Amino acid sequence: xxxxxxxxxxxxxxxxxxxxxxxxxxxxxxxxxxxxxxxxxxxxxxxxxxxxxxxxxxxxxxxxxxxxxxxxxxxxxxxxxxxxxxxxxxxxxxxxxxxxxxxxxxxxxxxxxxxxxxxxxxxxxxxxxxxxxxxxxxxxxxxxxxxxxxxxxxxxxxxxxxxxxxxxxxxxxxxxxxxxxxxxxxxxxxxxxxxxxxxxxxxxxxxxxxxxxxxxxxxxxxxxxxxxxxxxxxxxxxxxxxxxxxxxxxxxxxxxxxxxxxxxxxxxxxxxxxxxxxxxxxxxxxxxxxxxxxxxxxx
Numbered sequence: 001x002x003x004x005x006x007x008x009x010x011x012x013x014x015x016x017x018x019x020x021x022x023x024x025x026x027x028x029x030x031x032x033x034x035x036x037x038x039x040x041x042x043x044x045x046x047x048x049x050x051x052x053x054x055x056x057x058x059x060x061x062x063x064x065x066x067x068x069x070x071x072x073x074x075x076x077x078x079x080x081x082x083x084x085x086x087x088x089x090x091x092x093x094x095x096x097x098x099x100x101x102x103x104x105x106x107x108x109x110x111x112x113x114x115x116x117x118x119x120x121x122x123x124x125x126x127x128x129x130x131x132x133x134x135x136x137x138x139x140x141x142x143x144x145x146x147x148x149x150x151x152x153x154x155x156x157x158x159x160x161x162x163x164x165x166x167x168x169x170x171x172x173x174x175x176x177x178x179x180x181x182x183x184x185x186x187x188x189x190x191x192x193x194x195x196x197x198x199x200x201x202x203x204x205x206x207x208x209x210x211x212x213x214x215x216x217x218x219x220x221x222x223x224x225x226x227x228x229x230x231x232x233x234x235x236x237x238x239x240x241x242x243x244x245x246x247x248x249x250x251x252x253x254x255x256x257x258x259x260x261x262x263x264x265x266x267x268x269x270x271x272x273x274x275x276x277x278x279x280x281x282x283x284x285x286x287x288x289x290x291x292x293x294x295x296x297x298x299x
Contacts, residue, residue, distance in 0.1 A: 001157055004150055004213065005052060006123075007045040007130035010116035011038065012058040012107035017266055026061050028134040030264065032277050033284070036067060037264050038134045039096070045130060046099050048146035053100045054123055055134075056107050056116035065104055070097045112234030114222050121219050128153060131237075132211035133265075138162065140259030145211065148256055152187065153213045158250035159241070160213040161190075163206040164261050171207055172199040176238055178253035179203020186255035193241055193251075206253050209261055217249065 015027030022030075028038040042053055057064060071093045079090040103123060109115040117131065130146060138145040145162055152160045166172055173196050180191035180203075192203050214237075221240035229235055241251055264270040278288045 001154065002127050003049075004128050004130060004153065005050065006054060006127060007042075007050045007052070007132060008054045008056065008116065008120050008124070009038065009041060009132055009134050010056045010107070010113065011061055011064060011134040012056055012116065014058075014060075018270075026063055027265070028061075029063050029067065030135075030270065032264065032274055033281050037137075038064060039067070040137050041132050041134060042068070042099055044137065044144050044146055045132065048130075048144055048150055050130060050146070051100055052103065054103045054105060054120050056105050056119055058107055065102075068096055068099070068102050070094070110226075110229065110233070110235045112236050114225065114235035114237040114240060117214070117218065117237060118222055118226075118235075124216060124219075126216045128213060128215050130211065131214055135265040136210050136261070136263045138164065138210050138256045138259040138261050140256050143257070145256045145259060149211065149213050149254060152252060152254045156250065156252055157215075158252060159215050159218065159244070161208045161251065161253045162211045163188075163208050163253045163255050164210075164259065165255060166199075166202070166205045166207045169199050172197060172202050175207035175209055177202045177204055178206055178208055178251075180253075183252070186257060188253040190241075190245060190251040190253055193238055193245070195236075195238060204253075206255055208253060209263075210256075217244070 011026065011028045013027065015022035018027050018030065029036040032040065045053065055064060075093065076090065079086040105119050105123070107116055107119055109118060140148065149160050149162055161178060163178065176193055176195045177197055178188050178190045178193050181189045183189050188204060188206055193208070194201065194203060197203070218237065218240055221243045222235070222237065224243055225239040226235055244251060262269070262273045264273050278284050
């Protein structure tokens, strides 16, 4: 069984929900206190053993490349002049470029979350890999989301979908759901995947969100899905997964234990994430909590 060494992060969207802020700045670079969202995803992947980070971008995403590059000499000199007080900031900014080997690919092809996968086919080759979004994540302890997915892959040797339990009725209209035989608590041997089924039609309460591990045969099934694609339709990787299930390929849905899902792809959930992380931040938690308590919400 091949070790998972690579992660693919699609980041080519326009972030229209956050316009005009995202007119010039990618939504993946929106800060959660003092780190952009995508850095949380990259750091989690690296901590799980990922060596190569492949980010699929568009023409308007140069800021992402700059962020994971070495800091400019002007910034370095400015921080050095700040003395010991600025040394932690210098170390933090220099560390970013050394997190992993970064590769950038420009997205081309039909709309849909299956297209970034086809764009990186030659870079992945015949290896299994992580596929993670750049604007959401699951914070889990003591084992991270990616560590849990990798452990399931190493046990069963198949594609694994990160999942959370649906808690609200509207969740069944937002996510895809997996149904099948329960291997053990929190693990489903997939027989069917249904997108946004509604609560009455949902095959289980496990919603597929925030990343997956794919075996390399996903590419052949994406080819088949693309061949069946109607003109001007979007290419989704779920269409490839459904073809895999038809051919009795194994796919497992894995509930992320002790995890909380953060979706920063819309304004309300983004603001909730920022507030929650600010309350945990060692430099802010006391004063920020005091500010929130004193805030007059009726004014």
